[in-house]
Amino acid sequence: MSGQHLGLTAARLHALPVARPGSEVFHLYVGPLTPTGRYVPRTARSVCSARTRRLTVIQRAGSALDLGGRRVCGRCSARLSAESRRAEQPTNRDAAAEFHVGITLGDLVLAIAMATSTAETHRIGFAMGLRFPPAPTKRPKEIASDRDALHAALFDTNAELLRTRDRLRMAERTPEQVAADELRRETEDDLRARAAAGRRKSAAMDRAIDRRNRGSYLMPHERELLNSA
Ligand SMILES: [Zn+2]
Numbered sequence: 001m002s003g004q005h006l007g008l009t010a011a012r013l014h015a016l017p018v019a020r021p022g023s024e025v026f027h028l029y030v031g032p033l034t035p036t037g038r039y040v041p042r043t044a045r046s047v048c049s050a051r052t053r054r055l056t057v058i059q060r061a062g063s064a065l066d067l068g069g070r071r072v073c074g075r076c077s078a079r080l081s082a083e084s085r086r087a088e089q090p091t092n093r094d095a096a097a098e099f100h101v102g103i104t105l106g107d108l109v110l111a112i113a114m115a116t117s118t119a120e121t122h123r124i125g126f127a128m129g130l131r132f133p134p135a136p137t138k139r140p141k142e143i144a145s146d147r148d149a150l151h152a153a154l155f156d157t158n159a160e161l162l163r164t165r166d167r168l169r170m171a172e173r174t175p176e177q178v179a180a181d182e183l184r185r186e187t188e189d190d191l192r193a194r195a196a197a198g199r200r201k202s203a204a205m206d207r208a209i210d211r212r213n214r215g216s217y218l219m220p221h222e223r224e225l226l227n228s229a
Helices: 001-013 075-087 095-097 106-115 118-131 146-172 176-211 220-228
Strands: 017-020 025-029
Touching: 001 075, 001 118, 017 106, 017 118, 025 075, 095 118, 106 118, 106 146, 118 146, 176 220
Parallel strands: none
Antiparallel strands: 017 025
């Protein structure tokens, strides 16, 4: 496994993103937090064992996690990659389900935030499918039960996954794909413009026919329109 699936490895270990205030790097941390859930205990260390001042947990907002443009600590990711290489990789679906047992939607939110390729988002979607029922197509309007809460969280997490995948897909396009997308968009715009012009013309035609049938005076452009039909 390359660093490509780092987020999923972090998720499987229930890692949390932590950082010093103002730092452009975030570390990964596995273990208990202070009672407020906001800090790493002073005696604990991040995955890379860095000696840093107090580390603050980068909090999720529901199913979204904004890492604030921070990049993952190189030592933390090297340690985790080594960890995931040591772990036996699942070879079938049952083994994969076992492998991801205990992974929570919150864990997956971190994996989504750390994803760097569409392939990785598909892996995350696969892991999500092993652990949870499919996301509902509509978000529950009210949260009246645990089931509603789960459905809302599934909906939100899946929406975040799809948004991330779309963003990464745009970034992964080759110059040829960018050109093809532009051409397609221009063609679609052109077709839409033609369709709108066609609808305007037929509405004007209908009005002109209506006026002719009522015996009203026809403006020159209306006569022209009727003659063109
Ligand atoms: Zn680190």
